[in-house]
Amino acid sequence: MNDNQLLRYSRHILLEQIGIEGQEKINAARVLIIGAGGLGSPAALYLASAGVGHMTLVDNDTVDLTNLQRQILHTTDRVGLAKVISGQQSLQQINPEIIVIPLQERAQDQRLEELVHAADIVLDCCDNFVTRHAVNAACVKYAVPLVSGAAIGFDGQISVFDQRDRNAPCYACLFPPKAQFEEVLCSSMGVFAPLVGIIGTMQAAEALKLIMHIGESLKGRLLMLDAMHMEWTTIGIQKNPACPVCSGSPNLTHQAH
Template identity: 60%
Template sequence: MDDHDLLRYSRHILLEEFGIDGQARVSAGHALIIGAGGLGSPAALYLAAAGVGRITLMDDDAVDLTNLQRQIAHADARVGQPKVESAAQAMRAINPRITVQALQARADEALLDEWVAQADVVLDCSDNFLTRQAVNAACVTHGKPLVAGAAIRFDGQLGVYDLRDPQAPCYACLFPREAQFEETRCAVMGVFAPVVGTMGTLQAHEALKLLAGIDGGLSGRLLMFDGRQSRFDTVRVARDAHCSVCGHRPAPTAAVGG
């Protein structure tokens, strides 16, 4: 870490829980972000600003005019561009010293298997149940911590599934993949713009703590945000021993918080 980095990240380094060692871990870390829309935009921008050394964005969509009300990584001049390229441009403008990889592709099983294996933390900023289940399954397979967010209308939720810990639940423990859920899309139901900003920022918050090795994360709890009342609530989430995804997973080799 040179003098430029010491100055740039000084406000993190001043934190007792973070320090130089935490910043060094962040700078050496690799975050994989699935989705470069409402949740992925603030998450990606904050991780870039914080100096996460390598950030990979995965999304197959293009910037649309209707996105600009809430997807703050994009701009009017970039309508029609791939979202990953638009977001990468914004991230590099904030922090040219980091490495940003833009993958314009749908997060299918094969691609997730390849890229989740390389990541230190995975942020699920997608907007559909099938993708969330696929991301979770890949994180279970590779023992990678997952930060999963969601937002619709005035409501948001956030879960951290630290799959390095054999006792931690996975996403499917709470939302079984064989269950039937009615998809709710922003295009149909609408979404209050700051709600996606709130949840995406909290995803960056939790991901940075995981990368820096800071205790006190959300693993084992689900955070729910009521934007109408500006109120947060949490509920405990236990691992399901009979979960069809993680019920028989072996203990991973990675050290928790390492």
């Protein structure tokens, strides 16, 4: 790192659990963020400020006035702009040294697999089960750690699904693909603005820990937040031996980039 980087990241480097070695891992990391909205905004902002060297933002939506109550990547003068372009501008204003790739698309099938395979960590910051299951399947296939978050109303949840450990559960172990879950959207039910900040920031924290190989991740645990009473509940998650996604087939070895 040059002198400027040593100064920029000095408060991380001062932490003995991180130091220069940990910061260099952050700077070299490749992170894929699915969704540049309520969860993706704080997650991306903290990953950018922390120095994640290569970030890919995927979102096919544009900035709407209703987004601005909680989606802090975006500003009033960017209403109508692609969220990924708005996000790229905000992230590079915070840290011009990082590379931010904006993809205004709904990544699916082979395209999604290519993006996941190229990443070191994936953050699921989307708002629908179909996309979550597609992202999880790709992460299982290539054994790429997945940091999953969700928030609606006053309720949030976060977990880590890491198939580098073959005994660990995947998202489909917790929410089976064929199960019927009520799809509730912010547009119909609303969401408490700071809630997405709490969950999204925690997603960034889990991603950074995974990148640096420090601490203990949320693998095998689901944290649920009732923000109305500010109470956390932890639920243990077991691998489902009959899971149609992660059981019965060996994982590929994930290669660090």
